[in-house]
Every structure is written in structure tokens, then in C-alpha cells.
Amino acid sequence: MFKVGLFGKKKTKEEIALERSEEKKKKQLEEVTKLRRIEVPKTREVGLRMRPASYTKFLTEIxxxxxxxxxxxxxxxxxxxxxxxxxxxxxxxxxxxxxxxxxxxxxxxxxxxxxxxxxxxxxxxxxxxxxxxxxxxxxxxxxxxxxxxxxxxxxxxxxxxxxxxxxSSTVLAVLYMVIYMRTSPNLEGAIRFASENLKGPLAWDLKKLLWDMEVGSYKSADEAISYYVEKWKDKNREFSESLHLLRSTAVEPARREDIFNETVKVILNGTRERTRHYAAGMRMPMMLVHAMGILLPVMGLVMFPVVLIFMADAVKPYFIVFGYNVALPVTLYFFMSHIVSTKPVTFSQPDISMAKNTPPIGKFRISGRDIPIWPIAIIFGLPLLGFGLLGLSSLDVFTSVNYSIAIIAGLAISIIVFGYLDSFQKIKIRNDIERIEDEFSVALFQLGNQISGGTPIELAIDKAADNLKEMKISDLFRITSMNMKKFNYTFEQALFDKDIGAIWYYPSNLIQSIMKAVVESSRKSLTSAATSMVIISRYLKDVHDVKEEINEMLGETISSMKFLAMFLAPLVAGVTVTMAVIIMQILTSLGATLGSLFTEGSSNAAQGLLLTPWAMSGAPPISPAEFQLVVGIYMLQVAFLLTIFLNKIQYGEDAIGERYLLTYTILFALIIYIASWFTVYTMFGGPISGLLTMGVS
Structure with a gap:
């Protein structure tokens, strides 16, 4: 198995590659081994067919x-x-x-x-x-x-x-098909190439289409592809149009190059246009989430103590628990889910499954072992939870509320620890893969430009590596050059040798798939390979530009969501719970004082004045500490829901990004919530409590 040099801490990729090349040389001295050739698209293959074994693998995948x-x-x-x-x-x-x-x-x-x-x-x-x-x-x-x-x-x-x-994989699928068809103008083969290099549901869908062709579910391959184009017309019009354009290359071979360029433009322009309309239509839903989901409900809590005074028999404490910790979060979740469901698809996140030593979701790795995260997260949160529960019954209002805040902090810390441990290793790998994929278009252009200028491939690779020395992707060319010089390998062998191939240091499915297509082009001629590199680099640059445009379009929405989740929602919740606690203190103290002024025989007059027995006794149906628990839990729920919502708008279905974002959102929300409670209570709660004490005495 190969370790990924890209993410090593002590050795560079060149050092690791040099060590492996020395090992390879020793093996070659001992025996002559036959180099394994990777499977790449063959220009000779006109009718690519899936075998039953492929369908078995497809069933295993799904x-x-x-x-x-x-x-x-x-x-x-x-x-x-x-x-x-x-x-x-x-x-x-x-x-x-x-x-x-x-x-x-x-x-x-x-x-x-x-x-x-x-x-x-x-x-x-x-x-x-x-x-x-x-x-x-x-x-x-x-x-x-x-x-x-x-x-x-x-x-x-x-x-x-x-x-x-x-x-979310349609842009990449079209890109793979176009890259394949530049070498072998056969749509059925292009679909197979895309299905083998994609991951997830779209790959399964394409494999199912190929299997249906194999078993004769359709009269011809063209009929099957026609059905598939029609199937996607309502789901993703751009993808459907792109497939239709690729079909037309069979009847218009003279315009093949123009059709390929037009196909990429259609899928990218369609994605850009749909995102622009979505971003423009997000203003009203954002206002509804902001006002109806957070500000008005939380600010309405200030009135709850007053409502209890006059409607104690009709409004029970469990109403607030049910309303704010169950009904409101569920309603908010369904509303946000509806907004996300209308979001046009953009791009999928880099696949990190090819990176070695990467722990699965829900675990992190220490010394080569995958450790479950949830027990550790619970252990970190338990001390604060226990500490808060022990002091919850304190008679002093300020003290009891602080203990209840410790319970909220314990819950938040468990979430923070879980999110951090589940993302800190994976997010680094994902970001590195994303970076080298962004650099890849420049690298391909540099190499293709050098070769098309007549430079021999060995010198072209060295020059490209020197020109890209500030980029991570430059090591791909350095290792390739070293393999070609040290072992007299061909370009294909230097890249894809099973032991020391340069491509294995880059766990990116995109890079590996494109280099397969480039290698296939090089079998025709180096000029053909150079042309493919330059054209593919242009495609990749167009994809990158559209990604940046989409991020810019959604920037306002994303910034608003982050501000709401990390700052505004916890700030309003903290101020609200402080004011509600102060009001409860005032009403409780006032009721107890007035109750003591009336004799037992005239208690009915006191009840008639304040309308509720609890105001005279000084014991409200819900204590300030319990009230804070309700608001604190609601604050965590809102921050959690906004994080999921934000991640799906920005990245789509991305568990790693979701956990990474959740870590920092909950952390900042907790800090703002606690700070607002202490600040507002110090400014108003202390002086008011002092005045109430003086009044009673």
C-alpha cells in the first residue's frame, strides 16, 4: 500500500519518491519484473461493453x-x-x-x-x-x-x-466525457469512462445505464442515451443539453471540436445562471429565517414572565419547553430544508477516499488506529454538565443561572469536541486536494505549452516543474522526471508505475483521470498529448472561474448566515434571557413583598391584585435557571440548524465541511451568549437587585 507523501509532516514527496526509487532499483537488480499497465481508454475500442462482473461491482457499491x-x-x-x-x-x-x-x-x-x-x-x-x-x-x-x-x-x-x-457531479461527468471523446469519439465509451472515474450516485446511475445497454433493455445504444437525456430534462436541463450535444458528434464529425467546446460552455453557463437566480431569490427566505425563526421568538421570551403573571392557569411552563425546544426547531428545520431543496446544484467537494491513512467519518486516527469520537466528546462535556446540575438548586438567582449556563456549556463543548475531532484531520486533506486540483489547470497548460513548442518531453517536464516551483503540484512533474531519468521509463510508466508512479502521491480522482486521458493521447503522438493538455487546462480554468463566480454570488447570503449563527442569534438570546431573569426577579420580589402586607384573611385581595398565587409566595412556576436552560438549548439548536443550512448552501452534501463549520460556529455562539449574559446582568441586574433588597428592607 502507498502512503500519501502529500500530507506527510517530516519528509517531502521528492525524498519519499527517491527512497522508493532506490527500493525499486534494488528489486530490478534481483529480478526482472513486468510493469503493470493501467487501464486507460483505448482508441481501438468502439463499442465498450460492461461485463456481468462490472454489474456485480455496481450492486456492491450501491x-x-x-x-x-x-x-x-x-x-x-x-x-x-x-x-x-x-x-x-x-x-x-x-x-x-x-x-x-x-x-x-x-x-x-x-x-x-x-x-x-x-x-x-x-x-x-x-x-x-x-x-x-x-x-x-x-x-x-x-x-x-x-x-x-x-x-x-x-x-x-x-x-x-x-x-x-x-x-453536483454533472459538471465533472461532462468534463470526463468530453476529455474521453477527444481521443475516442464514442459516447458509450465516454459514459463508461465517466462512470469509472466518478464517485457516488451519478456513477451508479451511469453504470446502470450501461448495464441496461448490455442486457438489451434498449434496442440500441442511441435509444438508451436518448432515454437518459429525456430523463434528465426536468432534473437538470444543462446536463441533458450537454449529453444531447455529445450525441450530435456522431452525425457532425466535422464540427466535433466546436461541439466539445459548446458542451462545456452549456453545462457551466447553465450552472452559473441558475445560481444567480437562486442567490437573488434568497433575500426573502433569509429575512423569514432571521425574523420569524430567531429574532421574534427569542425576543418574545421577554414577555413570558409577564404572561405567567396574568395567565398562569392557561399558560403552563411546559408550553415554553415544547414551543421553543421542539416545535420551533422542527419548523425551522423543515423550512430550511425546503430552501436547500430549491438550491441549484453547483460542484461536489473533492473526494478524499483515495488518500491513505484517512479515518472514516465518526472517527479520528492516532498512531494508525481509528478511535471513535462520541465517547471522547461525552467525556469532555460531562464535568460541566455534572457541575451545573449540582448547583442548579441554589437559592441565589445569579448563582443558579450561572450553574445552568454551565450545563449549556457542557452540551456545547461535547458538540465542539465531536466536530473538531471528526474534521481536523480530514479537512486538511480535503483542502490540500482542492488546492492541487485548482493548480492542475496551470500545470497542464505549462507542460502542454512546452511540448507544443517542440521541447523534448523530459526537458518540458523539468521546465514546467521549475516554472511551478511555488506550487504543490510541481512535485508531480519532478517525480515524473526523476522516474524517467533513473529508470528510463516512458511518460506513462513514470506516472502510473504501481510502485513509484508519480500519480500515486496525489490522491485526487480528477488528476488521475485526466492524466489517464493525456497518456492515451500521447500514444498517438506528443503533439496530440500537448494539444489535449492545453485544451483540458482551458476546460479546468473555465470550471474554476465558474466556481469563483458562484462563491461570489452566494457570498452575501453566506456572510449573513454566519453573522446570524455566530453573533446575532446568541447575542439576542443572551440579552433576552438576562432581561427575562431580571423581570422575574422584580415580579417575584414585588409579589412576595405585597403578599406579606396582607393578612391571611385578606389574601383574596392580594390575589385579586396580582391574579396569581405564585407571585405572593415568591416561587414562579419556572425558575430563572430553568428558563435559561430553555433559551440556551434553543440557542444551540438554532446555531446547529444554521450551520447545516449554511454548509449545504455553500458546499452541498459535505459531512466534513459540516463538522468543521459546526465546531467554530458553536464555539463562537457559546462565547457570545455567555458574554452577553454577564455583561447585561452586570450592567442592570446587580443595581436592580440592590434596589429590590433596599425596598424590601
Whole structure:
């Protein structure tokens, strides 16, 4: 196995490559080994076909396990409750299930929804019979409706996620197809090349298309591709048009070069245009999230103590818990999910699966071992949680609220530790891959330009490496040059040798795939390879420019979201909880003082004055510390939801970026929240408490 020199701390890639080349030389002295040739597109292949083994691999990719829990549940539900389904419903469900790669039938999915509803209804009836109470009934009904809706909409939601993931790879797919067809003008082969070099759902979709061609599901390859073009017309018009243009190269070979350029322009311009419209339409949703989801609900909490005074019998404390820690976050989540679902696809993030020694999601690596993160995150948060719980019952309001803030800090630290440990190793690898992919277009242009000028390939590689010496990608050429000189390797062998090939130091699927195509071009002639390099570098530059334009378009939205999540939401929450605590102190102290002025016989007059018994006793239904817990948890929920929302707008489905962003968002939100509590309470709470004490005495 190869270790990735790109991310090493002690040795450079050149030093590691030199060591490996020495080892290689020793092996060559001992025996003559046959160099393995990598599989690259062959110009001779006109009708590329997938074998059954390829389809088996395809099935393995889309099913890491034999069957999911949802699929098992659908199969069982269909046996228990065999029902008929209308034709329209069956078409709709079949489309969702196929897109989501779910091995279930529409009858099974609908039967599972009905059985879920029946089961939850029976539990609700049972709770009413045993007298569980209205509070339990309210909570239960809310969660039951969400559960039923979740089961019913699972295939549809899953298919939307798959569509987004597939669409995020369409630009790269078109790029791969164009690169392939420049060497072998065969669309079926181009689709296969793209499917082999892409990762995720779009690769599965393309492999399924190729398999359908193999088994004769369509009369011809052209019919299959025509169906595929039609399938994508409503999902991603630019991708559909690009495929249609590539089809036309078969009937217009004279315009092939122009068609390739036009194809790349169509997919990039379409992506740019859709993002521009989306960014312009984000202003109103952002205002709604800002006002209705955060500012107004949090500021409304200031009025809660006053509401308790006059409506204590109608408004119970659990209403605020349910409303702010359950109903509002769930509503906010669904609203944000809807906004994200309308986002046009842009680009997928670099794939780090090829980088060696990279821990999986949910783990981090120490001394070669993958360590689960969640136990460590819990251990870091437990001390503060325990400390806060011990002092929560303190009689002093300021002290008890501080202890309750320690509980919020414990929860936040657990989230921060989890996010940091799950991202700090992976994000560095991802950023390095992203950087070398951005540099790759310049590197290709430099090398192609040198070769097209008549420079021998060995000298061209050296000159390109010197011109790019400030970039990480320059080592790709240095190692290639060393292999060619030391072992008298060809350009292909120097890049792709199984032991010391320069390409293996760069765990980027994009770079490896493009270099395969360049190597194939070099088999025709070096001039052909140079032309391919220059043209591909132009394509990559266009892709990079569109990425930058999209980031600029979404910049205002992203900045607003970051400001809201990291600063404004926790600041408003901190100020609000402080003012609410002060109001509760005033009302409690005032009620207790007035209550002591009335004799036992005239207590009805006191109750008539303040309308609630708790005001006279000085013990509100919800203590300031408990009130702070509700607001603090809501603040964490809002920061968490905004982080997920922000990450999906900026990067799409990216678990690494999500955890990395979550770490710093929660950290800053916690600091602002605690600072605003102490600052505002020091300015107003202390003096007011002193005045209340003087008044009572």
C-alpha cells in the first residue's frame, strides 16, 4: 500500500519518491519484473461493453449491506397488509424508489405508512384511557404526525437527496466525457469512462445505464442515451443539453471540436445562471429565517414572565419547553430544508477516499488506529454538565443561572469536541486536494505549452516543474522526471508505475483521470498529448472561474448566515434571557413583598391584585435557571440548524465541511451568549437587585 507523501509532516514527496526509487532499483537488480499497465481508454475500442462482473461491482457499491432497515420494514408491511395502489400513486412511488436506489415496492412503502399510523393511533388511544394527561397528548400527537409524515415521505426525500448528489457531479461527468471523446469519439465509451472515474450516485446511475445497454433493455445504444437525456430534462436541463450535444458528434464529425467546446460552455453557463437566480431569490427566505425563526421568538421570551403573571392557569411552563425546544426547531428545520431543496446544484467537494491513512467519518486516527469520537466528546462535556446540575438548586438567582449556563456549556463543548475531532484531520486533506486540483489547470497548460513548442518531453517536464516551483503540484512533474531519468521509463510508466508512479502521491480522482486521458493521447503522438493538455487546462480554468463566480454570488447570503449563527442569534438570546431573569426577579420580589402586607384573611385581595398565587409566595412556576436552560438549548439548536443550512448552501452534501463549520460556529455562539449574559446582568441586574433588597428592607 502507498502512503500519501502529500500530507506527510517530516519528509517531502521528492525524498519519499527517491527512497522508493532506490527500493525499486534494488528489486530490478534481483529480478526482472513486468510493469503493470493501467487501464486507460483505448482508441481501438468502439463499442465498450460492461461485463456481468462490472454489474456485480455496481450492486456492491450501491449496497454496502444486503438490505436496509427501511427495505426490510417495507417487505414485512407488504406481507402483513397487502393493499392495492392506484396507477398514479404507483408511478410516483416507483420513480422515487428507483432514484433513491431503494429495493422496495410502492405497495410495501404505503403499507408501512398505514401500519405506522395504526400503531401510533393505538398508543394514543391507550394513553387517553390510562389518563396520561393533556401535556403528554400534545407532545405525542406532534411527534406521531411527524413520524407518519417521515415514513410516508422517506422515498421522496431520499430521491431528492440522490438527485442533488447526482447533479453536483454533472459538471465533472461532462468534463470526463468530453476529455474521453477527444481521443475516442464514442459516447458509450465516454459514459463508461465517466462512470469509472466518478464517485457516488451519478456513477451508479451511469453504470446502470450501461448495464441496461448490455442486457438489451434498449434496442440500441442511441435509444438508451436518448432515454437518459429525456430523463434528465426536468432534473437538470444543462446536463441533458450537454449529453444531447455529445450525441450530435456522431452525425457532425466535422464540427466535433466546436461541439466539445459548446458542451462545456452549456453545462457551466447553465450552472452559473441558475445560481444567480437562486442567490437573488434568497433575500426573502433569509429575512423569514432571521425574523420569524430567531429574532421574534427569542425576543418574545421577554414577555413570558409577564404572561405567567396574568395567565398562569392557561399558560403552563411546559408550553415554553415544547414551543421553543421542539416545535420551533422542527419548523425551522423543515423550512430550511425546503430552501436547500430549491438550491441549484453547483460542484461536489473533492473526494478524499483515495488518500491513505484517512479515518472514516465518526472517527479520528492516532498512531494508525481509528478511535471513535462520541465517547471522547461525552467525556469532555460531562464535568460541566455534572457541575451545573449540582448547583442548579441554589437559592441565589445569579448563582443558579450561572450553574445552568454551565450545563449549556457542557452540551456545547461535547458538540465542539465531536466536530473538531471528526474534521481536523480530514479537512486538511480535503483542502490540500482542492488546492492541487485548482493548480492542475496551470500545470497542464505549462507542460502542454512546452511540448507544443517542440521541447523534448523530459526537458518540458523539468521546465514546467521549475516554472511551478511555488506550487504543490510541481512535485508531480519532478517525480515524473526523476522516474524517467533513473529508470528510463516512458511518460506513462513514470506516472502510473504501481510502485513509484508519480500519480500515486496525489490522491485526487480528477488528476488521475485526466492524466489517464493525456497518456492515451500521447500514444498517438506528443503533439496530440500537448494539444489535449492545453485544451483540458482551458476546460479546468473555465470550471474554476465558474466556481469563483458562484462563491461570489452566494457570498452575501453566506456572510449573513454566519453573522446570524455566530453573533446575532446568541447575542439576542443572551440579552433576552438576562432581561427575562431580571423581570422575574422584580415580579417575584414585588409579589412576595405585597403578599406579606396582607393578612391571611385578606389574601383574596392580594390575589385579586396580582391574579396569581405564585407571585405572593415568591416561587414562579419556572425558575430563572430553568428558563435559561430553555433559551440556551434553543440557542444551540438554532446555531446547529444554521450551520447545516449554511454548509449545504455553500458546499452541498459535505459531512466534513459540516463538522468543521459546526465546531467554530458553536464555539463562537457559546462565547457570545455567555458574554452577553454577564455583561447585561452586570450592567442592570446587580443595581436592580440592590434596589429590590433596599425596598424590601
Amino acid at each position: 449496497k454496502k449491506e444486503p438490505i436496509t432497515k427501511y427495505e426490510k420494514a417495507c417487505a414485512l408491511a407488504e406481507k402483513i397488509l397487502p393493499i392495492g395502489v392506484s396507477e398514479n400513486m404507483e408511478k410516483k412511488w416507483t420513480k422515487h424508489l428507483r432514484t433513491a436506489f431503494i429495493n422496495a415496492t410502492p405497495k410495501g412503502g404505503i403499507a408501512l405508512t398505514l401500519l405506522t399510523g395504526i400503531f401510533l393511533t393505538l398508543i394514543f388511544i391507550l394513553s387517553v384511557i390510562v389518563g396520561a394527561g393533556s401535556a403528554f397528548g400534545l407532545f405525542y400527537l406532534f411527534f406521531a404526525l411527524i413520524a407518519i409524515w417521515y415514513v410516508y415521505s422517506y422515498p421522496g426525500n431520499r430521491s431528492k437527496i440522490m438527485d442533488v448528489k447526482m447533479s
